[in-house]
Amino acid sequence: ELQLVQSGAEVKKPGESLKISCKGSGYSFTTYWIGWVRQMPGKGLEWMGIIYFGDSNTKYSPSFQGQVTISADRSISTAYLQWSSLEASDTAMYYCAGARNGNYFWDVWGQGTTVTVSS
Amino acid sequence: EIVMTQSPATLSVSPGESATLSCRASQSVRRDLAWYLQKPGQSPRLLIYGASTRATGIPARFSGSGSGTEFTLTISSLQSEDFAIYYCQQYHSWLTFGGGTKVEIK
Numbered sequence: 016e017l018q019l020v021q022s023g024a025e026v027k028k029p030g031e032s033l034k035i036s037c038k039g040s041g042y043s044f045t046t047y048w049i050g051w052v053r054q055m056p057g058k059g060l061e062w063m064g065i066i067y068f069g070d071s072n073t074k075y076s077p078s079f080q081g082q083v084t085i086s087a088d089r090s091i092s093t094a095y096l097q098w099s100s101l102e103a104s105d106t107a108m109y110y111c112a113g114a115r116n117g118n119y120f121w122d123v124w125g126q127g128t129t130v131t132v133s134s
Numbered sequence: 135e136i137v138m139t140q141s142p143a144t145l146s147v148s149p150g151e152s153a154t155l156s157c158r159a160s161q162s163v164r165r166d167l168a169w170y171l172q173k174p175g176q177s178p179r180l181l182i183y184g185a186s187t188r189a190t191g192i193p194a195r196f197s198g199s200g201s202g203t204e205f206t207l208t209i210s211s212l213q214s215e216d217f218a219i220y221y222c223q224q225y226h227s228w229l230t231f232g233g234g235t236k237v238e239i240k
Contacts, residue, residue: 050229052178059221059231059232059233059234060170060172060178060221060223060231060234061231062228062229062230062231065229074228076228076229077135110177110178112178118183119166119225119229120168120180120183120184120189120223120225121168121170121178121180121223122180122183122189122190124177124178124179125177126177127177
């Protein structure tokens, strides 16, 4: 069974860059889509984008297109979410989630990475 | 973008009673609908997919129904661990979550 482990909490200043990670283990990662979900403090869940590990095909939610970059390194079974210039409004919990290719319901979740952006 | 609307926003239920949560899509999503549970401080957990299929390890007291634009999640005989926030999510056209329903102890 696939397991996802995310990188630790981050505290950054506005304008700084950041790359957080989501490492998979226990299953063939290449047959999975990995998605990123944002949860702002006290709010609901929002899809940011997804990447297919088999060929790195990436799709973004319109709200996040151009705001973040999703990538993956198949050699180490790790997906990434990165920002080039953080804003205070990026303060949130970020979850990665996994779905087997052909399905788009997400049955594996990482533990979440808290990102705090404050001057 | 397909908009998912959940109701009610908050549902107060006594332990042992049943709860019915609703999810409406702004256009048909056929049966491409999943339900998730999120407890405070935890990651979401998949409960239901394909509108009515329970995910691995999910107790039979959770049941999903519906198709097209109207969906329901029913939790029979609520247990203490069921008090949480529930989200529906369509995956027919891209991915969108509903705003969530908080099930709280009455």
